[in-house]
Amino acid sequence: MxxxxxxxxxxxLKDLLDNGNVIKIQELLIELHPADIAALISELGDKYVKVLxxxxxxxVAVHVLVELEEDIRKDILADYxxxxxxxxxxxxxxxxxxxxxINELPEQVRDDIVVLLNKSRxxxxxxxxxxxxxxxxxxGGLMAKEMIVVNINDTVSECIDEIRRQxxxxxxxxxxxxxxxxxVLNGIISMKQLVLSEPxxxxxxxxxxxxxxxxxDTSAEExxxxxxxxxxxxxxxxxxxxxxxxxxxxxxxxxxxxxEAEEDYQLISGISEDIDPQDKVWTHSRARLPWLILGLFxxxxxxxVIGAHEESIQIYPEMAFxxxxxxxxxxxxxxxxxxxxxQSLAAKTYGKGTFLSKLIKESSVAIINGIICSAILLIYxxxxxxxxxTAMTISISLxxxxxxxxxxxxxxxxxxxxxxxxxxxxxxxxxxxLNDIIGLAVYFLIGHGLYNMPL
Amino acid sequence: MxxxxxxxxxxxLKDLLDNGNVIKIQELLIELHPADIAALISELGDKYVKVLxxxxxxxVAVHVLVELEEDIRKDILADYxxxxxxxxxxxxxxxxxxxxxINELPEQVRDDIVVLLNKSRxxxxxxxxxxxxxxxxxxGGLMAKEMIVVNINDTVSECIDEIRRQxxxxxxxxxxxxxxxxxVLNGIISMKQLVLSEPxxxxxxxxxxxxxxxxxDTSAEExxxxxxxxxxxxxxxxxxxxxxxxxxxxxxxxxxxxxEAEEDYQLISGISEDIDPQDKVWTHSRARLPWLILGLFxxxxxxxVIGAHEESIQIYPEMAFxxxxxxxxxxxxxxxxxxxxxQSLAAKTYGKGTFLSKLIKESSVAIINGIICSAILLIYxxxxxxxxxTAMTISISLxxxxxxxxxxxxxxxxxxxxxxxxxxxxxxxxxxxLNDIIGLAVYFLIGHGLYNMPL
Numbered sequence: 036m037x038x039x040x041x042x043x044x045x046x047x048l049k050d051l052l053d054n055g056n057v058i059k060i061q062e063l064l065i066e067l068h069p070a071d072i073a074a075l076i077s078e079l080g081d082k083y084v085k086v087l088x089x090x091x092x093x094x095v096a097v098h099v100l101v102e103l104e105e106d107i108r109k110d111i112l113a114d115y116x117x118x119x120x121x122x123x124x125x126x127x128x129x130x131x132x133x134x135x136x137i138n139e140l141p142e143q144v145r146d147d148i149v150v151l152l153n154k155s156r157x158x159x160x161x162x163x164x165x166x167x168x169x170x171x172x173x174x175g176g177l178m179a180k181e182m183i184v185v186n187i188n189d190t191v192s193e194c195i196d197e198i199r200r201q202x203x204x205x206x207x208x209x210x211x212x213x214x215x216x217x218x219v220l221n222g223i224i225s226m227k228q229l230v231l232s233e234p235x236x237x238x239x240x241x242x243x244x245x246x247x248x249x250x251x252d253t254s255a256e257e258x259x260x261x262x263x264x265x266x267x268x269x270x271x272x273x274x275x276x277x278x279x280x281x282x283x284x285x286x287x288x289x290x291x292x293x294x295e296a297e298e299d300y301q302l303i304s305g306i307s308e309d310i311d312p313q314d315k316v317w318t319h320s321r322a323r324l325p326w327l328i329l330g331l332f333x334x335x336x337x338x339x340v341i342g343a344h345e346e347s348i349q350i351y352p353e354m355a356f357x358x359x360x361x362x363x364x365x366x367x368x369x370x371x372x373x374x375x376x377x378q379s380l381a382a383k384t385y386g387k388g389t390f391l392s393k394l395i396k397e398s399s400v401a402i403i404n405g406i407i408c409s410a411i412l413l414i415y416x417x418x419x420x421x422x423x424x425t426a427m428t429i430s431i432s433l434x435x436x437x438x439x440x441x442x443x444x445x446x447x448x449x450x451x452x453x454x455x456x457x458x459x460x461x462x463x464x465x466x467x468x469l470n471d472i473i474g475l476a477v478y479f480l481i482g483h484g485l486y487n488m489p490l
Numbered sequence: 491m492x493x494x495x496x497x498x499x500x501x502x503l504k505d506l507l508d509n510g511n512v513i514k515i516q517e518l519l520i521e522l523h524p525a526d527i528a529a530l531i532s533e534l535g536d537k538y539v540k541v542l543x544x545x546x547x548x549x550v551a552v553h554v555l556v557e558l559e560e561d562i563r564k565d566i567l568a569d570y571x572x573x574x575x576x577x578x579x580x581x582x583x584x585x586x587x588x589x590x591x592i593n594e595l596p597e598q599v600r601d602d603i604v605v606l607l608n609k610s611r612x613x614x615x616x617x618x619x620x621x622x623x624x625x626x627x628x629x630g631g632l633m634a635k636e637m638i639v640v641n642i643n644d645t646v647s648e649c650i651d652e653i654r655r656q657x658x659x660x661x662x663x664x665x666x667x668x669x670x671x672x673x674v675l676n677g678i679i680s681m682k683q684l685v686l687s688e689p690x691x692x693x694x695x696x697x698x699x700x701x702x703x704x705x706x707d708t709s710a711e712e713x714x715x716x717x718x719x720x721x722x723x724x725x726x727x728x729x730x731x732x733x734x735x736x737x738x739x740x741x742x743x744x745x746x747x748x749x750e751a752e753e754d755y756q757l758i759s760g761i762s763e764d765i766d767p768q769d770k771v772w773t774h775s776r777a778r779l780p781w782l783i784l785g786l787f788x789x790x791x792x793x794x795v796i797g798a799h800e801e802s803i804q805i806y807p808e809m810a811f812x813x814x815x816x817x818x819x820x821x822x823x824x825x826x827x828x829x830x831x832x833q834s835l836a837a838k839t840y841g842k843g844t845f846l847s848k849l850i851k852e853s854s855v856a857i858i859n860g861i862i863c864s865a866i867l868l869i870y871x872x873x874x875x876x877x878x879x880t881a882m883t884i885s886i887s888l889x890x891x892x893x894x895x896x897x898x899x900x901x902x903x904x905x906x907x908x909x910x911x912x913x914x915x916x917x918x919x920x921x922x923x924l925n926d927i928i929g930l931a932v933y934f935l936i937g938h939g940l941y942n943m944p945l
Contacts, residue, residue: 068702068719068720068789070719070721074719103699117551144855149532198685198686199686205682207680208680208681209723210734211938225662226685227660228655228778229685230653230663230681230685231653231654237789247523263741263745264523264525264526265523266741268662268664268740268741276529283742285744286721286723289740289744292744292747293590293718296747296751296754298759299751300751300754300755300833301830302834304826304828305822305825305826305829310830311834312848319851320859323855323859324859324862326822326826327822327823327826327859327863327892328611328862330815330818331815331867333814333818334816334818335815335867337814337815338815339809341811341814342808342811345807345808345811349804349807349808352803352804353797353800355803355807355810355813356793356796357793358813358814359788359793359796359797359926359930360785360786360788360789360790360792360793361789362814362817363785363789364785364786367760367782367922368782370759370760370918371759371781371782373759374756374759374760375761375767378752378755378756379766379767392759396771396774399771400774400775400778402772403772403775404778404779404782406788408783411783412786412790425528428665433786435694437782464822467818467821467822468818475814
């Protein structure tokens with residue numbers, strides 16, 4: 036069942052581990068799903084990671100290892116020599132997990148493992164080596180080799196024999212893949228079809244040929260889109276000649292979907308690499324610094340815009356009071372507009388209509404919100420600002436800035452997308468910074484007009 | 491296969507539809523997956539929606555209807571009377587999709603449909619009515635009634651007969667659910683197990699009892715977390731007495747995961763309801779206005795902070811130049827820190843260590859980035875600012891503001907979470923606005939100290 040990790044639970048477990056209470060620890064662990072044990076290990080803290088891991092049965096340990104976060108896994112594996120890693124873990128894992136884990140290891144260990152696998156004559160070892168060649172974020176990098184494959188000339192009973200032979204290797208059978216003598220994928224047979232067919236029926240007579248496949252070089256993102264769109268649980272991977280290479284299951288793809296969403300969230304927050312709270316201080320610094328420095332130069336540029344109006348500020352210091360209001364509103368309105376565009380570009384739900392019709396819609400939203408906000412500000416200014424001119428200036432500027440920022444926030448991601456630049460990359464702080472500068476220029480221009488300020 | 495919708499493709503299709511070229515249109519449609527037809531319909535634009543829909547075979551039309559966006563679907567169904575909706579669509583859909591669609595319809599239509607379903611004596615109609623009672627974003631709202639259920643006293647051959655009986659209703663059989671005479675879920679049998687077992691074997695002897703279930707009232711979000719964590723493709727739903735009520739499949743949960751990620755993305759961008767580009771102008775306005783008004787009041791508060799230093803600005807107008815730099819950097823640093831916290835709170839990977847140890851880590855990141863940015867600004871100020879005092883003021887202020895904004899950005903989401911308020915709700919514009927005001931206060935305080943400015 037679903038485990039809720041409480042402070043009390045962790046304290047009890049630490050106590051047991053400190054006292055080396057073998058029986059109670061194993062009683063407790065046997066109840067848990069490997070994913071829960073992995074979560075426990077990462078909550079326990081460095082001191083207990085290896086202690087707890089050593090209490091696990093060999094079989095459970097393998098599953099836990101797969102579920103652990105990368106840095107903890109690397110830490111645990113650093114204690115084993117390549118031979119033990121292969122024998123105890125790699126050989127008993129699904130090939131996709133094994134390939135991922137080998138690719139994480141230090142180069143020397145990785146090379147040693149490949150040498151060991153090459154020495155092995157087993158088919159699984161050769162399969163695994165072939166998986167290591169694919170890019171991590173491609174269909175090839177996601178696929179596993181464990182699947183039930185039968186020849187199109189077989190019968191249902193031969194197919195069932197094949198499942199029996201492979202029952203140890205293939206945990207869950209979603210579907211049976213049917214190939215010809217050249218390993219070209221001809222179709223699939225569902226488990227339901229298999230259960231309902233007589234043993235002597237020929238595979239070719241119950242074959243489902245209208246199936247979705249994916250080329251081995253397809254990006255992980257597109258694989259995710261396809262599986263989600265077509266509600267697929269498993270997707271066969273083929274090469275240029277339509278030969279069957281492997282299969283991708285939905286659980287791996289959910290992780291891809293989730294990671295992409297997290298990355299987009301971080302990008303709009305001004306974080307340029309995917310980071311976890313567990314990452315080192317320097318990794319955090321490096322991920323955040325680029326956008327801070329962009330903001331810094333944006334701020335210097337903004338200082339130039341205001342500096343050009345130094346005299347005005349000395350005469351009308353009230354102009355300076357509302358600088359943060361103008362920049363904040365430009366930033367907010369711009370990010371709102373671009374978030375909608377970035378999201379719909381990513382989801383490919385950018386929808387019907389031309390660029391112009393969408394721009395008009397976006398502008399309408401900006402005008403409505405601009406009027407409401409400007410009206411509030413005008414009323415405030417009427418009662419509390421030092422002069423009616425100030426009230427008019429800030430109110431008209433706010434209206435203009437919200438409209439302009441929305442149009443820019445809407446247009447820039449579309450422009451970037453046309454230029455084949457990922458719009459998510461450049462949205463958050465970039466749009467905000469740009470809108471700060473443009474917003475200020477508009478503000479002082481309007482102020483100049485209304486106050487007859489010196490330029 | 492995967493369809494790439496190009497402008498040329500759309501133009502050709504529009505041409506065919508305009509000319510009513512029945513044969514070519516049907517030739518083209520027969521090649522496509524319902525999900526692709528749904529995507530095509532939403533790209534074609536209002537004018538063609540119903541035209542294209544009318545070309546579809548009854549069976550395909552039902553699948554397309556399920557895949558369409560809500561507003562287009564409602565538009566199409568508005569042309570049918572309740573009886574036709576039930577007969578042509580509801581009766582042939584999976585129960586979870588049918589329940590979702592009925593709940594979307596106008597109240598009068600919905601009521602009429604429930605009356606029609608109540609009149610029907612079929613079990614499916616009663617199942618469907620029971621589904622309508624659950625909250626949309628709960629396990630009950632996600633589950634479907636179509637599943638293979640056998641009694642624990644049956645044999646494998648009886649189980650296969652049951653699958654044969656239900657083969658029309660249950661598209662894909664992932665697993666067989668085993669219940670006792672009171673419909674209490676006792677365990678499952680995998681299709682693999684079924685294929686490999688002799689017909690006369692008793693179900694109770696091959697039963698897998700160590701299974702994950704979910705209570706019908708569990709939130710959709712938690713269902714998603716569970717299925718992702720435990721790599722589940724299908725999850726049985728039970729009531730308080732562990733009676734089997736239905737099952738949730740992974741495809742519905744992926745949509746939940748995706749929608750939640752989109753919502754979080756919109757929240758940090760200052761959009762307070764989940765909106766699509768297709769939504770009406772007013773819906774967009776309403777979703778964005780709250781944060782704009784918050785920003786407005788924040789801007790007014792900021793004007794008060796600066797206003798308190800009016801004299802200083804008249805004497806040292808350069809202080810005003812760097813206001814946007816200070817507020818922008820405070821905003822950026824704050825959002826970066828809070829994004830990491832919000833994300834890890836949501837993913838429950840908040841990790842090991844106490845609040846204090848994490849705060850120290852976050853502060854270290856801020857200090858490193860603060861030192862780098864301040865150093866750059868100091869060098870700039872040394873060469874380009876009007877006085878060394880200005881250079882010192884902006885540089886020291888920047889350092890302080892980055893540190894303070896990070897600490898606040900880190901602490902506030904954790905505080906909100908403790909108070910049981912969704913931290914994602916209050917992160918983006920709230921953190922930025924607060925940091926603007928505090929950043930300015932710090933800036934003028936430091937300026938006051940260094941310039942001996944009038945307070």
